[in-house]
Amino acid sequence: MDLIKTEKGKRQLSQLIRNCTYKNIRLDDALYLFKELITTTKDGFYNLGEKVDQSRIEITSEIHSLRDDFNTHFDIKISEIEYELAEIKDKVKLDFKDVMENNNKQPT
Numbered sequence: 001m002d003l004i005k006t007e008k009g010k011r012q013l014s015q016l017i018r019n020c021t022y023k024n025i026r027l028d029d030a031l032y033l034f035k036e037l038i039t040t041t042k043d044g045f046y047n048l049g050e051k052v053d054q055s056r057i058e059i060t061s062e063i064h065s066l067r068d069d070f071n072t073h074f075d076i077k078i079s080e081i082e083y084e085l086a087e088i089k090d091k092v093k094l095d096f097k098d099v100m101e102n103n104n105k106q107p108t
């Protein structure tokens with residue numbers, strides 16, 4: 001029943017289908033074609049399921065990889081922003097102290 005799996009089998013089945021016209025198809029030929037069709041369909045869906053599972057695994061791993069890359073990049077950017085904010089706070093504190101000291105030194 002593995003007729004479709006080889007090139008020779010595909011050619012034989014194609015020839016058999018061409019030889020069986022609508023009016024003169026024999027019952028045993030029709031039954032044979034029907035069995036081959038069922039087998040091919042089952043094999044096709046079985047292989048399709050494997051391909052879908054493999055694709056799902058690949059997509060999931062790619063998403064995890066992209067999320068890890070994004071999180072790493074995001075963590076680096078957050079660290080840079082936190083560092084810059086700390087520098088700004090220090091600068092503002094120094095400027096504020098200078099302003100307060102200047103205000104205290106001026107005679108009122």
